[in-house]
Amino acid sequence: MALTAPIAVPSPRLVTEDVQVPDIVVHGDDLKRVRLYCRLAAAIPAAAVVLLALLVVRLPIQFLDGRWSFGQTLIPLAVAIVAGAVLYLRAELRLRSYHLDLIPAAVVFEIGRKRSYVPREHIQLFDSESSILLRLFGLRRCNLHTSGGTVVVSPAPARVASAIERMIFAPPAIAPADRTDDDS
16 A cells, blocks of 8 residues: 555635625615514504403403492403503514614624624524514514524514525635645
8 A cells, every 4th residue: 555645735725815895784665664574563462352351351341231330330441451561562662772782703692681782603593473463564584503503583564574695694704725736
């Protein structure tokens, strides 16, 4: 068995510069659509709480032959209306701090008291989904999977979601390899 010298095959060097992605900020029409979607998404559970309370109050009246007084009906309905208003106001206050930035090095997302800074090189998997309501407003839900967990960016305007996807899946620039082998 003859001994052979290993062939020095250089691997291509990666350029350390980031992929040139312009800073993208949610503004104007995008922010209007996000606000409208969030308000509608908050109004649906609030209305459901009030309608459920109406149903719960109305059914005993039917079974008790209308023996309930107006005061007995008014108190549960008032509580349900207050609970629905609290649900809606909580969502509205959470929306006031909505902030989404796409910078070349990371994705920055803030809503409510939760702020997420996800560096581009930490993102292992990108998943985008859309429901009927999100599609109506031109929005998407983006899941950024990292080794530490998942960051959900929802709602995100479709153009920003596409930019995040391009930023993550853009191949890094490869520098030309230096020829170091003796045969060249």
